[in-house]
Amino acid sequence: MEDALLVDWSRAQFALTALYHWLFVPLTLGLAFILAIMETIYVKTGNVIWKEITKFWMTLFAINFAIGLATGIIMEFEFGTNWSNYSWIAGDIFGAPLAIEGIMAFFMESTFFAIMFFGWDKVSKKMHLLSTWLVAIGSNLSALWILVANGWMQHPVGMEFNVDSARFEMSSFWDVLFNPNAYSKFLHTIGSGYVMGSLFVVGISAWYLLKGKDVVKAKKSIVVGATFGLITSLFLIVSGDESAHQVAVNQPTKLAAMEGLYDGHERVGIVAIGQLNSEKEIGDNQDEFIWSIEIPYALSFLGFHDMNAFVPGINELVYGDEDHHNIESAASKIAKGKIAIEALTRYKKAKKEGDTLVATTALADFRANEKYFGYGYLKKPEDIIPPVALTFYSFHIMVGLGTWFFMLFFLILYFAMLNKLDGKKMLLRLAVISIPLGYVAGEMGWIVAEVGRQPWAIQGMLPTGMATSSISVAAVQTTFWLFAIIFTGLLIAEVKIIFTQIKLGMENH
Amino acid sequence: MFEEMELLYLQQYWWFIIALLGGLFTFMIFVQGGQTLLNNLGKTEKEKNVIIASLGRKWELGFTSFVMFGGALFAAFPLFYAVSFGGAYYVWMAILFCFIIQAVSYEYRKKANNFFGQKIYEIFLYINGSLGIFLIGVALGTLYTGGNFIKNEMNLSHWTLDTYGLEALLNPFNLSFGLVLLFLSRVGASLYFMNNLAEESIVNRAKEQLKINALLFLGFFLLMITMLFLMSGLSYDAEGFTIVEHKFFFNLIETPILLTTFLIGVALVIFAIYSALFKNKSNAIWFHGVGTVLTVTTLLSLLGFNNTVIYPSLSDIESSLTIVNSSGSHYTLATMSYVSLMVPFVLTYIFLVWRSMDKVKISSEEIEADSHHY
Incomplete structure (x- = not known):
């Protein structure tokens, strides 16, 4: 009982800190490139209005960046403090990408951030522009190594178990680095960051247009944001498809939960929208859905690139289907x-x-x-299935919102090109509302990735329950509430500061 | 190249890298020292802003060095990482909270509508600079004095006291290590301001602070070194662990290169203080920096060489950690060693950026003219 409680609180703390951290990272990833593009336009055209625009968005970037660092430092150390068994068992593989992230990405970000932010009059225009690009590249490199590490947990490769030290040891760095799961996750994750950055710029610029404030700068910003957003949301959809394919191949239980698929079969469709039957249990004969709308063949095709492919459901994965599909129970x-x-x-x-x-x-x-x-x-066969409802709804909300963002960017750009954006009040309002929706979509994505792979810390190798530190529940509860209070306080501060800066207007920066 | 090296050499190489990172981080804590001196040196709002702006261009490097220190430990000595962070839970968590509040404070302190108010963010900076650095010193002290942990045959560990690391605060050596870092950070800050600021009033006060803090630093350093040389340490061989009297003292004098770097390091720090106080030299921070890096790298190196234990267990001597029984595999250490070749490259661009940003001393006029200042 005590052990189960410890695992739950340790997971709750990691989820809390990770979800908070992910409120700030996507904007850093995306806005960094948007800043670099805006400054490039300034350097290329020499038009000082682009410098002012860049500086305005840079102010917001810095406010977000600071809290991203604050919430990020705990993520690395939490593996040691709360998941020390995992740190030993997987540290030989998992520690390397984190260390490389530090040396390759963090120093680049933090060093050139100083020039980007304070060096306008201290270095040449070109050096400043280079620094802005290096901050963007550094933050994205950081994401690469984190997702190499996370991808390995989702699909462990390039390692073997050493019986004498009782841990996994790396046998191929290249297998770990070029893990297809890591790459699809990396591309999809940075894609979501680019879209978030675009939503932020488009949404705030739309607010200025609605208020009739800083119209010239807002229009220029919205074109950059929507163009970047349109390209990257398309990229997000394509990388999401590859990511789902990797899940289908390597994490069938996650895929089954994402789609609420209990009984596997051939030619499976995707549930576009639906309501799960909350009474449904593994192995019973009840329907999975109260109602649903399905796109025929789509899951077989997207998951396995074959419209006729068999997709295993939760029941086959738990109870096996050796006769027909060679699935072990x-x-x-x-x-x-x-x-x-x-x-x-x-x-x-x-x-x-x-x-x-x-x-x-x-x-x-x-x-x-x-x-x-x-x-x-594991205690019982049913334990291999993650929470279905949370995974299913998170996945569908994420996909639905991702599709909406693509449409939003298209419409914004279309009307901006026709110079008819001013009259499209509803569209501009939708753009403003879409900023929080971007955060929701990003968080949902991580819930799918992390809740969907339960009960595993390392897929198929190490259950989450075996990975925690052997500390008291009270110790974790104490720090959980401290994190909840401090991070909530800092979030309130961040939101208030950003809102105030936006209200001050682009002219006052 | 690294693949052919023996495992023990790789383990020693990586302990040296970690010691070096520890040294570099200890140099960078002048930022924290500066944060604790904010009210002593800045008597007006304008002066405070100059101090924050000056520190604000450097704080991220220290923050990153700290993260890097943790990352390198995780990759190279995962068992140490698991045992120490997962066991001395409260101490590490307290340290992390101190760094969390630092990260937002520079940016948010002067921003309009910042929820907590300017004063709270300055208190955050003070807590990070004082408690954060003191606790890091205490945590480092436990590498010599040990921790209350046990590991089983599967190398899974647990702490034997419910205080989860807070008991380290009762050990005089750990306390003095913490105080040494605290006052060293304030010495470093004074020297940094003398080098970095054009504001004479602040520089003069920094010089006054240097006198007091240098005295306190030297006093605690002498106390800590005396305790270190008198204390027993653990040694290991194929048979197991044995307690050796004056282990660290003998490690130092029996290893000429460590003795040399230690003596040069200490001499440079003392010279830096002397030249700033009595010769009014503004470049003393660099002697202080090199001296600090050499001294701390040497002190941490005393643990990783000569069959010395890097983390003694006070609960079960056989659970004690060494660079041999806590390290990553040969493959991982060799792979990571290639990555470590990037360190000089990283240090070079940091140096170049630092130089280009600090060509001209910071003045209040510059800060007021800069719309992006902290």
Whole structure:
């Protein structure tokens, strides 16, 4: 009971800090490039209005950047403080990208941020422009290494289990770096950041146009924002497709939860919109949905690039379907996992006692079952399924909003090109409202990624329950509430400051 | 190149890199020292703004060095990372909270409608500069004095006291380590302001602060070094762990290169203080910087070489951590060693940017003319 509570509080704290951090990162990723584009226009044209526009958005960027750093520092250290078992078991692989992120990206960001922000009159125009681009590249490089690390947790590759040290060890850095899961996640994640940056610029510029304030600068900003947004939202959709394909191939339980698919079959459609039946249990005969609208064949096609492909559902994944689709049941995997755990314990004992014969046999038993090692810690077969409702709704909200953003950018750009934006009050209002929706979509994306891979810290290898630090629940509760209070306070401060700066107008920067 | 190196060499190389990062971070804490001196040196709003603007261009480098220090430990010595952070939970969390509040304070302090008010953000900076640095010193002190942890045969660890690291505050060596860092940061800040600011009033007050803080720093440093040389340390070999009297003292005098860097480092810090106080030299910060990096790198190196334990367990001596039993695999260390070759490149561009931004000393006129100042 105590252990389960510790896992829940540790997860709650990580979720809290990660969700807070992700409120600020996407804007940094996207706005950094928009700033670089705006400053490039200034340097190319020599038109000082572009310098003023750049400086205005840079002020907002800095306010957001500061709280991004504040909420970010805890993310790295939290692996040690709250997930110390994970840090040992996976640290040989997982630590490397984090360290590379520090040396390659953080120093670049922090060093050139000083020039970008304070160096307007201290360095040449070109050096300043280069610094702005380097801040953008640095922040995106940072995302690359974080997502290489996260991608490895979703689809562990390039490693082997060392029985003597009882941990996973890296066997190929290149496999870890070029993990297809990491790349699809990276591209999709930075894409969401670019779209967030665009929504921010378009939405605030739209507000200025509605108020009739700073109209010239707002119009110039909105064109840059909507153009960047249109291109990157298309990129977001394409990278999302690849990301879903990776999930289909490597994380079938997540895919089944994302689509509320209980009974797998061939030629599966995608639920465009629907309401899950909350009474539905794994293995029963009730319908999955109260109502739903489906796009035929789409899941088979998007998941496996074949309209006739079989997509396993939750029931097959839990209870197996060896006869038709060669899917092993979770119960069988759990049994093999328990053999692996017992064999490892036997091996360690024999090694300690110098009994080579027993150690050799135990090692052979372990190697035969090591693929299922993590399953041995699960209590029942149904545990392999993540929370379906949360994953399903988060995924569908994210996809729906992503589609809307593409349409929004298209419409804004279309009317901006025709110089008819001033009269489109409803569209401008929708652009303003879409700023918070961008944050919602980003958070939903991470909920799909992280809740959807439960119960695993490392997919199929290490359950989340085995990854925590052995500390008291009270200690984690204490820090959870401290984070909740401090981060909420800082968020309020950030929002108030940004709103005030926006109200001051573009002229006052 | 690195693939052919023996595992022990890679482990030593990486302990040296971590010691060096520790040294560089310790130099950068002059920013924190400056934060604690804000009210002592800035008597008017204008002066305070100049001080914040000056520190504001550097704080991120220290912040990043700290993150890098953690990242390198995670990658190179994951068991140390897991045991220390997962066990001394309250101490590390307190340190992290101190850095969280620093990160927003420069940017938000003077902004209109900033929710907490300017005073609170200045208090945040003070807490980061005082408590944050003191606790980092205490945490570093435990590398010599040990922690209350046990690890099992699967290398999974737990802390044996419910105080989760706070008990380190009862150890005089840890306390003196914390105080040394605290006063060193204030010495560094005084020297930095003398170099970086054109405002004579602040520079004169910085010089006054230097006198007091240099005395306190030297006093606590002497106390800490004496305790370090007198204390016992743990040694390890194939048979297990043994307690060795004056372990760190012997590590120093038996390793000529460490003895040399230690003596040069200490001499440079003392020279920096002397030249600033008695010769009015504004470039003393650089001697202080090199001296600090050398001294701290040496002190941390005393742990990683000569079969010394890097983190003794006070609960179970056999659970103690060494660079051998807590490190990453040969493959990972070798791979990361290639990445470490970027360090000189990174240091070079930091140096060049620093120089280009600090060509002219900062004055209140410059700050008032800059719409983007903190």
